[in-house]
Amino acid sequence: MRNSARCAGNRLLIVAYHGVAPAPDALQPEQIDSAQFDLHMKILRRYFNPLPLVEAVTRLQRGALPRRAVCVTFDDGYANNLTVALPLLQRHSVPATVFVTTGTLFETQWNDRVVEAIRHMSGDHVDLACVKLGVEPLRNMDERRAVVDKVITAVKWLDPAERAQRLRDLERLAGNPAIGPQMLAPAQVVQLHRAGVEIGAHTVNHPVLTSITHEAAARELRDSRSYLEDLLGARVTSFAYPNGKPGRDFDAAHVLLARQSGFECALSTAWGYADSRSDVFQLPRVRAWQRVGWRMLARMLRAYWSESQTLRVAMP
Numbered sequence: 001m002r003n004s005a006r007c008a009g010n011r012l013l014i015v016a017y018h019g020v021a022p023a024p025d026a027l028q029p030e031q032i033d034s035a036q037f038d039l040h041m042k043i044l045r046r047y048f049n050p051l052p053l054v055e056a057v058t059r060l061q062r063g064a065l066p067r068r069a070v071c072v073t074f075d076d077g078y079a080n081n082l083t084v085a086l087p088l089l090q091r092h093s094v095p096a097t098v099f100v101t102t103g104t105l106f107e108t109q110w111n112d113r114v115v116e117a118i119r120h121m122s123g124d125h126v127d128l129a130c131v132k133l134g135v136e137p138l139r140n141m142d143e144r145r146a147v148v149d150k151v152i153t154a155v156k157w158l159d160p161a162e163r164a165q166r167l168r169d170l171e172r173l174a175g176n177p178a179i180g181p182q183m184l185a186p187a188q189v190v191q192l193h194r195a196g197v198e199i200g201a202h203t204v205n206h207p208v209l210t211s212i213t214h215e216a217a218a219r220e221l222r223d224s225r226s227y228l229e230d231l232l233g234a235r236v237t238s239f240a241y242p243n244g245k246p247g248r249d250f251d252a253a254h255v256l257l258a259r260q261s262g263f264e265c266a267l268s269t270a271w272g273y274a275d276s277r278s279d280v281f282q283l284p285r286v287r288a289w290q291r292v293g294w295r296m297l298a299r300m301l302r303a304y305w306s307e308s309q310t311l312r313v314a315m316p
Helices: 004-008 034-047 053-062 080-091 110-120 141-155 160-173 186-194 214-232 252-260 293-305
Strands: 012-017 069-076 096-100 125-127 135-137 198-201 238-240 265-267
Touching: 012 034, 012 053, 012 293, 034 069, 034 080, 034 293, 053 069, 053 198, 053 238, 053 265, 069 080, 080 096, 080 186, 096 186, 096 238, 110 141, 110 160, 135 141, 141 160, 186 198, 186 214, 198 214, 214 252
Parallel strands: 012 069, 069 096, 096 198, 198 238, 238 265
Antiparallel strands: 125 135
16 A cells, blocks of 8 residues: 555645735735735744755755645745745745746836736726727726736737737826836845845746747746846756746747756646656646635645646657
């Protein structure tokens, strides 16, 4: 009979966050806010063994992970990773990795531009032909949230240049709302690094890699890593695929690119845990979208103890 306790001893859960808002946002109800993140970190510290990502991957490969090993990661590089999340990480002694999109430093991520444009739209309806949608209702917050989701889906897989043009058209419809930069400034990335947060690469422009040429994808990986290494004066060894669904957002060629670009591990958004069978260049993660603490704990325990069926791309 298989020893399930022994098998579970070398499993790694990697939790994926993006931004941590100072307070709840009715237009982004799925976004974790500071109070919820504080509870999440309390849960991780009490019921799991938080580890730095690089250490955890090394121990995973050696079969030397502690039971209920977990890593905390953030994608994109939001400024609130420093201003809101870091003090809570430090309060609970939880290490973390922030994957930075280098081309949007001190700017606003494209999906947040969609949110702010829809937030500032006037009237009860809007014609969204600029993003190849029709006339959409904006009469209440639920309808506006639905429109945000539709627009993000409509532009997510476009070439970055075309996506940028459509976003400019969308913002013109909203009266070009003035919103400050939501992403980390270069100096803030350095602050995180000096505070002990691991910095990983997340491309330059956050394209879905399957939507661009192989040569462009190679530049996205290589240039983001070299920029961060020059900025930090330190090696950058981890990478997160934008969007991150295996077979849809990246394929075997991009996994090979991650290896060739000098990274030592790469993370997807496939759901599940990593174990000794996992490809360290396609590590799965559990998205931290559960706002209620006990539900988040239940989701993580289910991921940790379930039989892994993690999706990944087949390598030649």
